[in-house]
Amino acid sequence: MDKFRMIFQFLQSNQESFMNGICGIMALASTQMYSAFDFNCPCLPHYNLAYGLGILLVPPFILFLLGFVLNNNISMLAEEWRRPQGQRGKDPSVLRYMFCSMAQRAMIAPAVWVSVTLLDGKCITCAFCTSVPVETLGNASHASLSQGEMKRVLARIPCKELYNGQELIASEVAVRYLRCISQALGWCFVLLMTTLAFLVRSLRPCFTQAAFLKSRYWSHYIDIERKLFDETCAEHARSFAKVCIQQFFEGMSMDLVAARCHLPRKAPADAGEAAEKLLGITDQGTMNMALKSWHRCKPPLHLHPPALPSGNGWAGEGQPPVHPPLPRREMVAHYSCV
Numbered sequence: 001m002d003k004f005r006m007i008f009q010f011l012q013s014n015q016e017s018f019m020n021g022i023c024g025i026m027a028l029a030s031t032q033m034y035s036a037f038d039f040n041c042p043c044l045p046h047y048n049l050a051y052g053l054g055i056l057l058v059p060p061f062i063l064f065l066l067g068f069v070l071n072n073n074i075s076m077l078a079e080e081w082r083r084p085q086g087q088r089g090k091d092p093s094v095l096r097y098m099f100c101s102m103a104q105r106a107m108i109a110p111a112v113w114v115s116v117t118l119l120d121g122k123c124i125t126c127a128f129c130t131s132v133p134v135e136t137l138g139n140a141s142h143a144s145l146s147q148g149e150m151k152r153v154l155a156r157i158p159c160k161e162l163y164n165g166q167e168l169i170a171s172e173v174a175v176r177y178l179r180c181i182s183q184a185l186g187w188c189f190v191l192l193m194t195t196l197a198f199l200v201r202s203l204r205p206c207f208t209q210a211a212f213l214k215s216r217y218w219s220h221y222i223d224i225e226r227k228l229f230d231e232t233c234a235e236h237a238r239s240f241a242k243v244c245i246q247q248f249f250e251g252m253s254m255d256l257v258a259a260r261c262h263l264p265r266k267a268p269a270d271a272g273e274a275a276e277k278l279l280g281i282t283d284q285g286t287m288n289m290a291l292k293s294w295h296r297c298k299p300p301l302h303l304h305p306p307a308l309p310s311g312n313g314w315a316g317e318g319q320p321p322v323h324p325p326l327p328r329r330e331m332v333a334h335y336s337c338v
Contacts, residue, residue, distance in 0.1 A: 027112040041126035041158040052127025060110030067106025086297030097215035118186030121179035129157040138169025239277035
C-alpha cells in the first residue's frame with residue numbers, strides 16, 4: 001500500500017510531465033485504433049458521405065473529450081469558474097490559460113487521428129466517390145445511364161467486388177484521384193497544426209510576457225492550493241475520527257468499570273498529537289461551516305505581515321498596528337458569507 005501511495009504522490013508532483021505522457025500514449029493509441037479498424041464503406045449514394053465523414057470526425061471528438069476527462073484540472077477549472085465571487089475575485093485570464101493548456105494537450109490525439117485518416121485516404125474516397133469528375137477522368141458520353149444510376153455506380157468505387165462501371169470510369173483512376181486529394185489535405189493539415197503549435201508555444205509569451213507569467217503562476221497556485229486543502233482536510237478528518245473513537249472507547253471503559261468489570265485502561269500516547277491537529281475545529285457544525293465558507297468566500301490572497309515594534313526607528317514606525325489573528329471559531333465566522 002505504501003508503494004502505491006508513493007507512486008501516486010510521484011504522479012501528483014510530476015503531473016504536467018505525466019499528462020504529456022498520457023497525451024502521447026493516446027496519440028499512439030489513436031493510430032493503432034485506426035490501423036486495427038475494419039473500414040467498410042457502405043457503397044450507397046446516400047450513406048457514403050455520412051460514413052466517411054463520421055469516421056473522420058467522430059473519433060477525434062471522442063478523443064478530445066477523453067483528453068479533458070483524463071486531465072485532473074478540468075474539475076478544478078469548473079469549480080473555479082462556478083464558485084461564488086466571495087472575498088477572492090476570479091481572474092478570467094487565469095481561467096483562459098488553464099483551459100487553453102488543457103485544450104492543447106487534448107488536441108494531440110485528435111490531430112494524429114485526422115492526419116492518419118487523411119493520409120490513408122479511405123474516408124475521403126468513400127465520402128466523395130460520387131463527386132469524381134467523370135467528364136475529365138472517364139467516359140462522360142455514356143448515354144444509357146441517368147444521373148441517379150450514375151451516382152449509384154460511382155458509389156461502388158471503394159468496393160471493388162461490387163463495382164461494375166469500368167466502361168464509365170476505371171476504379172483505379174478514381175481511387176488514385178481521390179487518394180491524391182486526401183493526402184494533399186492531410187499534409188496541409190499537418191502543416192497547419194505544426195504552425196499553430198509553434199505560434200502558441202513560442203510567440204504567445206513574447207507578446208504578453210507579463211500576463212503569461214501571471215496567468216501561469218496563479219494557475220499553479222490554484223492547483224497547489226487545492227491539493228494542500230485536500231491534504232489538510234484528510235489529515236483533520238483522520239485526527240477527528242481518531243479522537244472520536246478514542247473518546248468512545250474511553251466512555252465504554254468507564255461504563256465497564258462502573259459495572260464492576262475491572263479492565264486495564266491505558267491512555268493512548270498519540271491522543272494529544274491527534275487533538276492538536278484538529279486546529280480548534282472539534283464539532284460537525286463548525287467543520288461544515290468552515291467547508292461552506294471555503295467554497296463561498298475563499299480568503300483573499302493577501303498575507304498579513306507580523307507586527308513590528310514601533311517608536312524605536314524600525315521600519316514599522318508610523319504604520320497602523322497589525323491586528324492579531326482571530327481565533328479559529330471567529331475566523332470561520334469572519335469568512336462566512338451566510
